[in-house]
Amino acid sequence: MRTDPRQHLDPGSEGDPTYLESLIREDYARCHPGETLDDLKRRASFSREDRGLLRDWMAVAAARAAAPCRAKG
Template sequence: MPSNSHDFIQPADASERAYLESLVRAEYDRSHPGDTFDDMKRRMPFSGEDQGLYRDWIALAAARADAASKARPIAA
């Protein structure tokens, strides 16, 4: 996952951001006991670490979305 701040994903709009977040939200919550994805998002304005975590999780979500779109057959 990219950690360079110049290589992060910027969703086009709120609906794309919500879609990407939905792809990783449950996994984040499972892998961070006692913390939630929404907790991390609330801390982002004050925490560079949480900004980096969010950026990495969104990059993972974008990679998953890209793989899913390539796996779908193209309708003729």
């Protein structure tokens, strides 16, 4: 899945990085055995590839956070 690097998150719970990370933490660990989301975040500070991977995972988290809002509307 490609994401827009200029994409921003709306304020509120959907924009809270801690909340968003909680939505993907288990899935990331399942897809990357022996590695944590915190490992990826550390590497993203100096690796363009990891920065892109983190951005993609956070886009998944944002979509998950927005899903209940769409169901209400």
